[in-house]
Amino acid sequence: MNKRITWLSFLIVLSMTAYSQNKTSKAVVKDFMNKRFGMFIHWGPVSLRGTEIGWSRGKDVPVDEYDSLYKEFDPVLFNADDMVSIAKQAGMKYLTITARHHDGFCLWPTAYTDFNIMHSPYKKDIVGALAAACKKQGIKFCIYYSVLDWHHPDYPNHSPSGQDPDPKSDMNKYIVFMKNQLKELITKYDPYMLWFDGAWEKPWTEEMGRDMYAYLKQLKPDVITNNRLGKEMAGIDNAKIDESKMVGDYDTPEQVVGKLNMNMPWESCFTICNQWSWKPNDKMKSLRECLAIISQTAGGNGNLLLNVGPMPDGRIEARQATRLREIGDWLKTNGEAIYNTSGGPYEPTANYATTRKGNNIYLHVIKTDTASITLKNLPGKQVKNAHVLNGEKITVENDRDSFRVLLPTALAGKQEYVVVLELNGNAEALPVIH
Template identity: 65%
Template structure:
């Protein structure tokens, strides 16, 4: 009996360590990717209003909840969308399989409110998963923990209304687990992006339970931290990482604070709204590149969102912007992918990343003719040059040094200057 107990304990510890290692390696690979595509999409694109949030606001509940009967994106092509992501230099893709409105983009055995009962009928999640696997893009799934449509979730609107006394939260969580098992089993996502945990019916205990459940189903799966209340979010607050339920933090519509100890991912919209909106104002190329550079410079990932139109296509102007980002990354990608943030803290005019013996300085103020930086401790700069371009001269001073930037770079898109050092850049301290 004693030997059996000892064997069982060894088996449990060995498996726990294997799971923890798988999770750690998966998270490291994910963070090395640095850049991914977010897709917010569903029947609401027929109205051009925000997904989830416009229900019971801009769009009446009965109208919103009936949109799926008209949803027929006949021009949706998963391989085309994944190619857009690939050409943009994105390494992973996250689709809103179920947003706050409860509609499912996959054929779920546990609800009729899904893609099967639309005129389109085809499994959108499966199509994107297959296209991602072919293109070597990590496939990830967004899943809201709140569902204003489901009768067992206590809240049925984004508005502050009384909780439904007929709701049944344990029954709803069982429904969630069934759907999550369906998603993990059928599509094998690399990552799950949860959302909606701020509402009162949801507790940290529920979040911990779901986190443990998905890790049991797939030990190497990673999740963001929106199963629990602790997150940077739109306020970009400093979080207590010991209270986070999940594997990384999620600042929203803002570049996260520099953090070399805990992973994070900022999510941004390429326009203003998450889901498609006609004539929505789009971010400039310089703005997109600056966001990417500052995010990598703070040691985080960027999840950049697009919203397909009702027919399933991404707008041509958004595709063009993404292609421009991809063209920039063809020259400057080595300053983004697989790098660490720093050693200098990101500023409004520059950000820095590093790898091996190189420090990459992302110049965001392109009209500058010089830039002064503090000396790197115990390191000598062997040479400096524009990535993919000309040499850069340096004048050292006692506590800092000056880079003289090429005039031909002025007023162009943000660019990168490389400093090659006489030793590793990766163990340098953060310089404020």
């Protein structure tokens, strides 16, 4: 027994050493963070019922029925080029598809389980089609993969409750299955980023996450991963985390804008409606809400992954596609204040956010029915000029401890806009101003 413990400890130390030596290069992560805006796609046979992907299994939809939905899944109107084109029109720079969610169904023709798209009436590789369309249109292709699988016999939990783990399950076999599938995904589709999920479940340990990260780095050294291979994540609670304990390259606040952080990369994921997967008549966020989230996320120095759920026939719902194009139209004018910027120096609020690049601070005016915005003075810097991005010059009034930006009355109550504050020095070198 002692020898076994010693050997296991050695393997864990070896895995952790490999993890620390194979972190994704800072340049690659920086390139990812400069993109700022991506599309998340949650999709699978569950769209036939309009209930939540994974979480409705055994709750809203009986397990046997849920697990048989793939036999009806035939999204004949799915067109990868159209879907990627919508992402591009929205100003999104990368796309992430749920290749396998917690329910275990695979949207690609995997060799390691029959529970996949080739055993549906559709019989076409959805992951492959999106990968090819992304490459053609210059969008970075990314893959979501859950570390848990309530359908797989070797994964101990077969429901979200985690009660009564299956005594016949075998996590060692399951991890081999995972590694085989991940090697298959990397080899076939060469993803820019892997978005993991589900590490909160008890069967999945921190050591497994570090071992998996090291394994992925052997397959593709510069593949980016989020931090949900490990237990250290902000998640839905937007918790403060210790970056040194994080397994992966960036943090993942969920359905909430992450906190301003100039050191640790992060990406908030939001749904365009309420549910991750498609739901008929689901309440959709207004354009004003979407733009506020984009600005507050960039202002906090993070990325935004905005989710859509395609319908059972394979199309993105027309109203969702329209909303995305509206976002894209706004970014055509204001993208300079989003892409390739740093967050800060001011912390985002409900009324405004700021980003910066070179000698410019971009003031995102979220609440447009206000006459002015007052900001603390910038240490060692002054505002030389101010103007609406691609628009009129505006006035800045200086005080001893602060300055006031007088906003144009013509834009009062209208859509969010951006004011450029031109400084007499480098805005990117400024400290965060609380």
